[in-house]
Amino acid sequence: MGKTVYFTASTVNGFLASDDHDLSWLLTRDIDQGGPGGGEEFFATVGAMVMGSSTYRWILDHEGADAWEYDVPCWVFTHRDDLPVARRNGRRGDIRFTRADVADVHAEMSAAAGGRDLWMVGGGDLAGQFADAGLLDEVIVSFAPVTLASGRPLLPRHVELELLDVARNRDFVVATYRVGKR
Ligand SMILES: NC(=O)c1ccc[n+]([C@@H]2O[C@H](COP(=O)([O-])OP(=O)(O)OC[C@H]3O[C@@H](n4cnc5c(N)ncnc54)[C@H](OP(=O)(O)O)[C@@H]3O)[C@@H](O)[C@H]2O)c1
Numbered sequence: 001m002g003k004t005v006y007f008t009a010s011t012v013n014g015f016l017a018s019d020d021h022d023l024s025w026l027l028t029r030d031i032d033q034g035g036p037g038g039g040e041e042f043f044a045t046v047g048a049m050v051m052g053s054s055t056y057r058w059i060l061d062h063e064g065a066d067a068w069e070y071d072v073p074c075w076v077f078t079h080r081d082d083l084p085v086a087r088r089n090g091r092r093g094d095i096r097f098t099r100a101d102v103a104d105v106h107a108e109m110s111a112a113a114g115g116r117d118l119w120m121v122g123g124g125d126l127a128g129q130f131a132d133a134g135l136l137d138e139v140i141v142s143f144a145p146v147t148l149a150s151g152r153p154l155l156p157r158h159v160e161l162e163l164l165d166v167a168r169n170r171d172f173v174v175a176t177y178r179v180g181k182r
Pocket residue numbers: 008009010015016017020021022026051052053054055056058059077078079080098099100121122123124125126129152153
């Protein structure tokens with residue numbers, strides 16, 4: 001079975017986005033997409049992905065509901081019934097809205113991913129729900145050189161991590177952690 005990896009970017013002080021979901025502090029930074037934390041290498045390992053509804057809505061609002069770029073199934077956690085299904089190349093993206101137990105969703109994702117990794121996109125509380133259930137294996141964070149006074153949290157839990165690797169990618173420090181104590 002593949003790993004479940006929370007792969008994200010953060011401010012140095014642990015925010016994924018500002019309180020009003022602004023990411024300009026991140027998108028203005030320099031990164032090599034082909035380097036560590038840049039995404040190209042990681043995305044090639046991914047067989048399914050999962051996110052919360054704020055993250056999904058951010059993608060639709062900023063990239064367009066017709067420009068879904070992912071070709072692996074994506075589970076979106078929400079209590080709402082009115083979220084649009086994003087489209088890719090003129091067809092409905094493989095997007096599965098859910099409010100089911102995270103363990104059940106993780107099992108569905110694993111079956112769909114066929115041994116490939118599962119990408120926990122965020123937000124932080126959803127990643128925490130997976131961690132609480134013992135379903136998070138790794139955390140890979142690209143830290144941008146900025147702090148925010150407040151914002152959407154990276155991982156609002158007490159989670160013990162083991163540092164596996166540190167790399168620099170232009171403006172970013174990329175830290176790879178295994179979840180749990182050695
Ligand atoms: N820096 C980065 O690389 C990065 C990465 C990921 C995300 N982000 C940004 O960070 C922000 C994260 O937003 P956020 O903190 O609000 O987190 P989020 O996980 O994106 O969205 C939270 C929402 O997810 C739904 N949800 C979560 N757990 C659920 C459950 N067990 N059952 C049903 N629904 C559940 C709820 O939606 P409903 O209210 O619809 O029920 C909840 O309000 C976004 O702005 C996103 O764009 C940044």
